[in-house]
Amino acid sequence: MLYSELFGKTIKLDPKDEISKNAKLLIKAGFIDKLMAGSYTLLPLGLKVIKKIEEIIRSEMNKINAQEVLMPLLHPKNIWNETGRWESAKDIMYQLKKNEKEYALSFTHEEVVLDLIRKHVFSYKDFPVKIYHFSTKFRNELRVKSGILRGREFVMKDLYSAHLNEEDLEDYYWKVAKSYQKIFKELDLNSKIVEAGGGVFTDNITHEFQVLCDRGEDTIFYCDKCDFAQNKEISKIKGNDSCPKCKGLIKTSNATEVGNIFKFGASYSKKMNVSVLDKDGKKQFIHLASYGIGLTRLIGTIVETHNDEKGIVWPKNTSPFDIHLIDVPSENSKISELTYDIYNELIRNNVDVLYDDRTQIGIGEKFKDCDLIGIPVRLVISDKTDGKIEYKERNKNETILLSKDELFKKLT
Amino acid sequence: MLYSELFGKTIKLDPKDEISKNAKLLIKAGFIDKLMAGSYTLLPLGLKVIKKIEEIIRSEMNKINAQEVLMPLLHPKNIWNETGRWESAKDIMYQLKKNEKEYALSFTHEEVVLDLIRKHVFSYKDFPVKIYHFSTKFRNELRVKSGILRGREFVMKDLYSAHLNEEDLEDYYWKVAKSYQKIFKELDLNSKIVEAGGGVFTDNITHEFQVLCDRGEDTIFYCDKCDFAQNKEISKIKGNDSCPKCKGLIKTSNATEVGNIFKFGASYSKKMNVSVLDKDGKKQFIHLASYGIGLTRLIGTIVETHNDEKGIVWPKNTSPFDIHLIDVPSENSKISELTYDIYNELIRNNVDVLYDDRTQIGIGEKFKDCDLIGIPVRLVISDKTDGKIEYKERNKNETILLSKDELFKKLT
16 A cells, blocks of 8 residues: 555644553554544554454454354343343443433443344254354443543454353353463463453453553552462452462552453343253253453554554554555655565565655655554665665664565565 | 354244345344344344455445545534534434433444544645445434334445545546446346435435335336436436436336435535645635445345245355255265265365254255255255255256266366
């Protein structure tokens, strides 16, 4: 893609009214635009990142035999009344009335999933059921000062699993937890599984996936030796205590939540009367669990943990492009010609390249924009490179000169 | 995929409270589920179809140099006040209030797009701007008796183009119209470009893409010789008149709208003060057009126009699977073995296959479900096929027996 044609270029000034690093960087680099507090447009660069994250997650969901669906966002009041959450979750839920009918915007989908199951699954042989979707969530968050880490509207992947009994749920629950850890690792995020409260979802203990991060909104206690970790909100221990599990040292850190998993048992299905006859002909209420990953929040977390003083430093598999190609405006017209050649040959080789072809922008500014945007590899062609191409990785300082052949050998 | 594991199987009874053919067939065949009037969940089969339609549209959008973004669904009141549509579109728009702030759910995105342009585009050289997204629309439709053809919540691809002047807009407008015709043709829909009114969008004439269809909600007049066509709502002629353009005969038909394109000129950008200095330094208000295709509505239209008394007859490129494989329960265990072999070999050859592996379902019911679901090719393996495979296309009556080699030659 030609940078001159890209919608959403870099912005020079720091955005007013943003205090979080992720929002500042993403806005300045042209990935997102703020419509209002807690609500952002994904510009072409931002959408490319989301699509890559989505593919990584979808591939893992399919591996654990979950099936993709798409559930509505506008829900009738009556379905929320069945579990009592029309009242109990009133604060977080956007509710509205139109032509004497009342609706809620989806902040989660347990009720809709259980309604689907009671309408579509009639035999114990059809359990477990595992369905997920990528869709928009709306939550009336009071504090939205963390940029894209906490939005009032955001994209989420939510998975729901329904089981005949607790043991089967327990098995799958930890299978999903493992799958989530794989996803976060692929996204180059070091996540910890942390015990936490259930908010408007459940009174049970839930598990959050927390990424250590200075500017995270949560505080967690974790053991430096074993996998013990708790959210401060529910913890009875504190920093420097000894670990209740292994006697290691408990550390304290800010962290940002990237995923959350919940065991509901049969609580919701009893309220909604979702049951099936088991193989002995006995009525069993369905055991439900749900599992969420915030995609827009992941972009924010990657940026919070992958940046330097010059800008974003994308991991390879979530970068909007593979290559940032720059040519230096010059009187020697051959340079542009060579750059266009390289550009087209990269495209032919399925290398996704952003070419900063702007003619009235100096090399200094192009380098600055390139570092701000943060694509893993920068290629420069100028008078000084003498027919060769200068290759530099975003997270390294050294540059090397490569011939065209050497370049393609390295890249493809 | 094994049919025994699919979430969303066929349903025997006709759904109560649905009068449209598309909703009846899609619900019975397991593609969609109704949450409430005008709002449906896409089950795995339905989502697979939507994804295929989405890819066909995305590929065409990229060919006309449009860039994909994702804009929010919940909008602040103030942005709708800028154009006056907070009041003028009050009937169709869902509005809500939370913590003393007022919001609207997106029924369209012109205001958000113009806001993006005034914040991100500062030079005449950066026009035209062409951005699109796939996202959810909410419209308070009073009559929702047409199944998935008219929803209160639905998935839409909307494209917006912004230009320095009317001529450039006019050029691109017809380029998009051509691109839309290509899309509908690829979806095996015979669409006509029909002059229509602009509703809450504009007082100008707009153009609809209408597919002739007995159960369509619109009535159109069209010439049997030339491309003249008008929606009854704005037309001054009637059936059997002579064509005002070529004197051909005017015909009348029910039709269903699958796309709609609008020229706004500078009307909205004047209200929102979106302008740029042209190359002579003169302030120009931006000329805007928008272009919509309803994806969920397309599924409904394809089903309305592609069915027979037995069920749906999917076109190849939007069918949820390439092949519907059936084996006949038998005491000869070799049959199942052969079927699994074929099933796995099809998958290895990237043929997307739905295998009805249910053991307690008779062949009659399997055939019925197969015809209802409507995948283009049915393969049957039974005692009678004697090691060969019976091949039948959904829209033909004849069956042929093929050896494994012959089958793979035919399919891959």
